[in-house]
Amino acid sequence: MTALEGVKVICLGQFYFAPYCTLLMARMGADVIKIEPLRGDPYRQYPAVDEDGESIQFRFVNSGKRTMRLDLKNPAGREVLLQLAQQADVLVQNLSPGAMDRFGLGYEQLSAINPRLIMASGSGFGSFGPYASEPAMDLTIQARTAVMSTTGFQDGPPMRTGPSVVDFLAGTHLAAGVLAALYQRTHTGRGQHVEVSLQDAIIPALTSNIAGLIGSGGSIPERTGNRHGGMAAAPYNAYEAEDGWITLLCPTDAHWHRLRELMGDPAADDPRFTLARGRCASMDDVDAIVTGWTRSRPKDSIMMILKRAKIPCAPIVTLPELLDDPHVRARGVVRTVMDERGSFTTLGSPLFLSDSPMVEPTRPGALGEHTESVLRGELGLSADEIAKLRDAGAI
Numbered sequence: 001m002t003a004l005e006g007v008k009v010i011c012l013g014q015f016y017f018a019p020y021c022t023l024l025m026a027r028m029g030a031d032v033i034k035i036e037p038l039r040g041d042p043y044r045q046y047p048a049v050d051e052d053g054e055s056i057q058f059r060f061v062n063s064g065k066r067t068m069r070l071d072l073k074n075p076a077g078r079e080v081l082l083q084l085a086q087q088a089d090v091l092v093q094n095l096s097p098g099a100m101d102r103f104g105l106g107y108e109q110l111s112a113i114n115p116r117l118i119m120a121s122g123s124g125f126g127s128f129g130p131y132a133s134e135p136a137m138d139l140t141i142q143a144r145t146a147v148m149s150t151t152g153f154q155d156g157p158p159m160r161t162g163p164s165v166v167d168f169l170a171g172t173h174l175a176a177g178v179l180a181a182l183y184q185r186t187h188t189g190r191g192q193h194v195e196v197s198l199q200d201a202i203i204p205a206l207t208s209n210i211a212g213l214i215g216s217g218g219s220i221p222e223r224t225g226n227r228h229g230g231m232a233a234a235p236y237n238a239y240e241a242e243d244g245w246i247t248l249l250c251p252t253d254a255h256w257h258r259l260r261e262l263m264g265d266p267a268a269d270d271p272r273f274t275l276a277r278g279r280c281a282s283m284d285d286v287d288a289i290v291t292g293w294t295r296s297r298p299k300d301s302i303m304m305i306l307k308r309a310k311i312p313c314a315p316i317v318t319l320p321e322l323l324d325d326p327h328v329r330a331r332g333v334v335r336t337v338m339d340e341r342g343s344f345t346t347l348g349s350p351l352f353l354s355d356s357p358m359v360e361p362t363r364p365g366a367l368g369e370h371t372e373s374v375l376r377g378e379l380g381l382s383a384d385e386i387a388k389l390r391d392a393g394a395i
């Protein structure tokens with residue numbers, strides 16, 4: 001039995017936020033219906049496509065879901081959603097701020113027709129506060145929430161992170177809130193409104209940076225490059241090897257002293273470096289010593305030496321190397337799946353439950369592929385009723 005077997009989920013979301021939340025639920029066995037506007041999710045139009053012309057980004061976060069086209073601006077379309085919400089366990093949405101209320105589909109209206117419904121809302125800044133009405137995307141939240149000002153090097157410009165950390169971290173938070181609400185419903189019989197904002201979800205990830213700022217009285221730089229965000233550990237950096245780059249860090253004094261013995265450099269015996277506080281005050285000197293040791297060795301050799309000494313380390317890999325990594329393949333978070341059309345690559349799940357198997361990914365439906373089957377199977381509509389919805393422009 002899967003963890004969320006029998007749970008019916010409606011996804012009213014585009015891009016990554018709500019789609020990733022519901023992807024996690026789909027992999028745990030929930031039946032997810034992704035509802036798109038008549039023109040489709042914008043990610044269907046993005047230029048990264050496979051040999052069949054399908055959007056790879058869309059597939060990564062929507063595989064395994066049924067797809068349905070529905071115009072919520074159309075009264076008949078709204079009525080269809082209300083009927084689906086009567087049967088659903090969860091509705092996840094990240095439409096623009098206030099859109100659900102403007103459609104007459106806010107939590108109060110939906111809860112009135114289905115008190116067991118859990119509505120999960122994702123937005124840029126939440127439902128209250130001075131910025132509540134502002135739309136947001138991963139990039140703009142990174143700008144507004146000090147992610148960009150803390151990313152990059154001190155003498156360089158602010159930078160966005162490579163991955164879309166805000167959208168995916170927020171999607172994970174939203175899924176956690178939904179699961180908590182589902183658990184509470186087993187005791188109360190009632191659903192509730194779950195809210196997660198992009199800004200709220202990313203701020204905890206700045207813990208080291210904020211702690212460093214407060215602890216230093218504001219004297220440490222905001223952008224620390226590859227060094228610790230709070231400038232609270234040394235060595236802690238990316239170091240050049242003979243054939244690439246590696247990372248290593250010494251989170252405790254014991255780690256440093258093991259590294260000092262491995263390097264065999266008399267300069268590392270300087271009393272300033274005995275304790276972490278002294279190393280952090282002399283980071284440039286510490287990094288110079290470590291680089292002098294790593295630069296003359298191939299990274300595989302460095303990895304072997306450091307791992308034997310139980311010093312945290314890793315080679316810096318490229319995206320192609322990541323996708324070919326045997327551990328990544330073994331874990332299956334990126335999966336290549338075979339079906340009648342051939343092979344395709346999509347996301348698996350980072351969640352592993354010992355007694356709840358993960359649902360194997362399937363291709364996402366084509367735009368509106370399951371509209372009629374949902375209307376027939378979930379709502380019991382006849383062919384004539386479906387034809388009238390189509391004629392009305394609702395589907």
